[in-house]
Amino acid sequence: MDTSARQKIPLNSLSPRQLMELDACTRCGECMKWCPIYAVDRSADLIPGNRIAALRKLLKSQHGIRARLAAGNRISKEEVERLIEVLYECTTCGQCHFVCPARIDTVELWEDLREAVVEAGLGPLxxxxxxxRVLKKYENPFKEPRENRGIWVQRGLEQGTLYRDLPLITESPQPVLFYLGCTASYNTEINLVAQWVANLMHYAGVRFGVLGNQENCCRGKLRRMGDGDFAAKAAENxxxxxxxxxxxxxxxxxxxxKTIFQDYPRIKKINFKVYHAIEYVDMLIRERRLQPVNLVPMKVTYHDPCHLGRHNGIYDAPRRVLQAVPGVEFVEMERIRQNSRCCGMGGGLKMGFPEIQTLASAERIREAERTGAEAVVTPCPTCFLGLQAGAARAESDISARHLMELVNISVFGR
Amino acid sequence: MSPFGTDLIYYKPWLYFVIIQTLGLTIFIIGMADNLNFYFRGRARSFRNSPGFAAMIKIFLHEVLLQRQLFTRGFFRWLNHILIFWGFLGLLSLSAIGVLLKIVPGDAAFYQFFTAGSGYLYYKFVGDLAGLMVLAGAVSALIGRLRAAPGSNIDTRFSDTAALGILVVLVLTGFMLESLRLAAAPGDPAAQYSFVANFMAGFIEGGQVPRFLMTAFWTFHATLNAVFVAYLPFSKLAHVFAAPAEIVINASEEQLRGDLYGYLR
Known part of the structure; x- marks a missing residue:
């Protein structure tokens, strides 16, 4: 049965450059060597080069001269379905872009192709x-009511983990907004990370506030999975x-x-600067407004989150922060910076392929183990959760720690 | 003797040549037009930032002409590809000169240079050098692909083998033709400039090669050339145009990010 002719994938969301990229790939195989997902699911059609070849065949069979010559009829429903599946069995980590001799911008290509297949009614999984659906309905992926989004402040104060109250920025205007995101707002473990950041910013004398219950999801996952509502929803935000x-x-x-810094300005102009907390803390340390003085005796290695590293070039700030913490013995893994192995948490992979995600995290944990470190630290809450699951899967003694925890201990001694 | 002077040695069906090359070129143009039509069906913006021409020029030199990004991935990968790339460009240039010689008047300096002047010697030398480069690169790449162990970072399909295979056969038949010509008409003072063909001619010198076989070889070579040209836009060989364009566009978009273009430092 042929579905390709009926479910034609529109090309509106793709640029001429991206369609040309399909021809630029020579299937040289370099991406195969580096892909973190192919490393754990050895299915040949997952290799980015093969994915591009299959997409080229499908799209050219639907558009242009080959469509008129009815070549498209040779693509079966099963082939199309598998292609959609492999398009989503990807973390959009961007490693393939960095090793591609033709410099194909794969992250944007995968995300825009996902948008095209969603428009055709073929995706997501x-x-x-x-x-x-849940994200759009509840404004978070946890089905939590909006009125619970800001209760962490009170809870933190009561538990003594948050040292000072935080003003609502809508009631008391401040120059700096601390934007938590859904996971830090609702997941109690990750919320601690937000509290550590808040404590550090207070200590450094930063005047900031939060949005509390009025904070929306950044809607980045819509973009990552190709949902066409992203632009409109992002514009609201x-x-x-x-x-x-x-x-x-x-x-x-x-x-x-990544969403606010990279995706939002492509939709509408933003009138503020955007920092990841680790960049901001690095800046505060360098300005001597924060001084990590207490010893944290620990041998650690560092995991570069894709959204900070490859996607935004933030490699040095977290390493500077880590090295500013006295007592920390820092060792690098074999794959670092632009070649850092993805932990599998990005691009919607966890939602569609949770088992593959855990395997990818376990691979990263094994790399961390080889350094002899006691802990692998990262400044990304999502990677942190992924690495925790990976450590459990790999039955590893190494622990996953959030980098902000180490800074918090070093600054406050607790 | 001009590059077309072998007409005197054996019969060349030029009418067939013109027809088959026109056909090949027509299919090539249709394929390229179809590719361009396909690319420009995309409605999103190709450039998100203002074009950075300095970055584009710099990367064109480093990554298209010198292919330094491939060098960072491995010396032999770079060597294979750079041999094919520069060899292919050399052969393409000689083909262009060959076509021009058919067009320009006989008393033009350009014509005289390549038929009676030292240009002929350069033509012969560059032809063999470029052919040898393509052959070495393509054979090495083909061996690399065919000998790659399962699970290595090469996944070879028929289209990969076909692209390299056509190149190898095309160049080999070119060398064969030239060596047959030299063997059939010994004493060519320019023979040493066709150094590969001259070497090969040594093996057949003195032997009687039937003229019809030389004509058949010539016809096969011409046909294969037309097939190669026609196949180009429909195969992975389309990267010949698309990859350099992509490399240059990316350089502009990423403006020489240190983590991506780190080898430049």
């Missing part, structure tokens, strides 16, 4: 579609953030950071 009169937005979530 069922579990991902459900995730996005941009309008809200632009109306606050802030000059700086700081977020502790690498995914939110």
């Amino acid at each position: 069922p579990d991902q579609a459900e995730y996005l 941009i309008d809200l953030l632009n109306s606050l009169g802030i000059d700086t937005l700081v977020t502790n979530c690498a995914g939110c950071f």
Whole structure:
């Protein structure tokens, strides 16, 4: 049975450059060597080069001279379905872009292709579609009511983990907005990360506030999985953030950071600077407004989150922070910086292929183990969760720690 | 003797040549037009930032002409590809000169240079050098692909083998033709410039090669050339145009990010 002719994939969301990229790939195989997902699921059609070849065959069979010559009829429903599946069995980590001799911009290509297949009604995968439905309905992926988004402040104060109250920026305008994102707002373990950041910013004398219950999801997952509503939903958020009169937005979530810093300005102009919390803390340390003075005796290695590293070139700030913590013995893994192995948490892979994600994290943990470190640290809450699961899967003694925890201990001694 | 002077040695069906090359070229043009039509069906913006011409020029030199990004991936991968790339460009240039010689008047300096002047010697030398480069690169790449162990970072399909295979056969038949010509008409003072063909001619010198076989060889070579040209836009060989364009566009978009273009430092 042929479905390709009926479910033609539109090319509106793709650029001439991206369609040309399909011809630029020579299937040289370099991406095969580096792909973190192919490393754990040895299915040949997952290799980025093969994915591009299959997409080229499908799209050219639907558009242009080959479509008129009815070549498209040679592509079966099963082939199309598998192609959609492999398009989503990817973390969009961008490693293939960095090793591609033709410099194909794969992250943008995968995301825009996903948008095209969603427009054609062929994607995302069922579990991902459900995730996005929940996200749009509840404004978070956890089905939590909006009124619970800001209760962490009170809880933190009561538990003594948050040292000072935080003003709502809508009631008390501040120059800096601390934007938490969904996971830090609702997941109690990751919320601690937000509290550590808040404590550090207070200590450094930063005047900042939060949005509390008025904070929206950044909607980045819509973009990552190709949901066509992303632009409109992001524009709503941009309008809200632009109306606050802030000059700086700081977020502790690498995914939110990528979305606000990289995706939002492509939709609408933003009137504030955007920092990931680790960059901001690095800046505060360098300005001597924060001084990590207490010893944290620990041998650690560092995991570069894709959204900070490859996607935004933030490699040095977290390493500087780590090395500023006295007592820390820092060792690098074999694959670092632009070649850092993805932990599998990005691009919606976890929603569609949770088992593959855990295997990818376990691979990263094994790399960390080889350094002899006691802990692998990262400044991304999502990678942190992924690495924790990976350590359990790999039955490793190494622990996953959030980098902000180490800074918090070193600054406050607790 | 001009590059077309072998007409005197054996019969060349030029009418067939013109027809088959025109056909090959027509299919090539249709294929390229179809590719361009396909690319420009995309409606999103190709450039998100203002074009960075300095970065584009710099990367064109480093990554298209010198292919330094491939060098960082491995010396032999770079060597194979750079041999094919520069050899292919050399042969393409000689083909262009060959076509021009058919067009320009006989008393033009350009014509005289390549038929009666030292240009003929350069033509012969560059032809063999470029052919040898393509042959060495393509054979090495083909061996690399065919001998790659399962699970290595090469996944070879028929289209990969076909592209390299056509190149190898095309160049080999070119050398064969030239060596047959030299063997059939010994004493060519320019023979040493066709150094590969001259070497090969040594093996057949004195032997009687039937003229019809030389004509058949010539016809096969011409046909294969037309097939190669026609196949180009429909195969992975389309990267010949698309990859350099992509490399240059990316250089502009990423403006020489240190983590991507680190080898430049």
